[in-house]
Amino acid sequence: MKMLSGILIGLAMLGVGGCAGGVGPGTVAPTVDITGKWAGSWVATNPALGSGAIEMTLKQTGPQYAGTLLVTGAPTDPSGPTAGIVSGNEVRVQRPANVTGSLTAQGDTMKGTIQGVLAANVTLTRQK
16 A cells, blocks of 8 residues: 555656646747737638638737737637747747637748637738
8 A cells, every 4th residue: 555655646746747847838939020910811610610800919029929819700709918929930829718729920921720619720911
């Protein structure tokens, strides 16, 4: 019994240590700067569920970004403040709380998938 409790304590310590780095995938230094105004469209992964326009105005500071999000055509309106993390060229949407996702930034284009009330493919172009 003593050995079993020792193993359980060891596993618990490993679990706690594994959480020390934070929640979610690790981050690397940003290789892109997404500061600016982005506009494009979203299409539900099941196209029968809808599509619409999306705009983001962002300010990146180090690996974090914040700004505003405007989504039209969505079953619910997630428009408002947005924030997230930039890791390499991956843009991780973390806010609003009801929208998550990952976009890949390459030059003046961002593409990826976001999940809110429904999953959608997103394509954005930096406005100049």
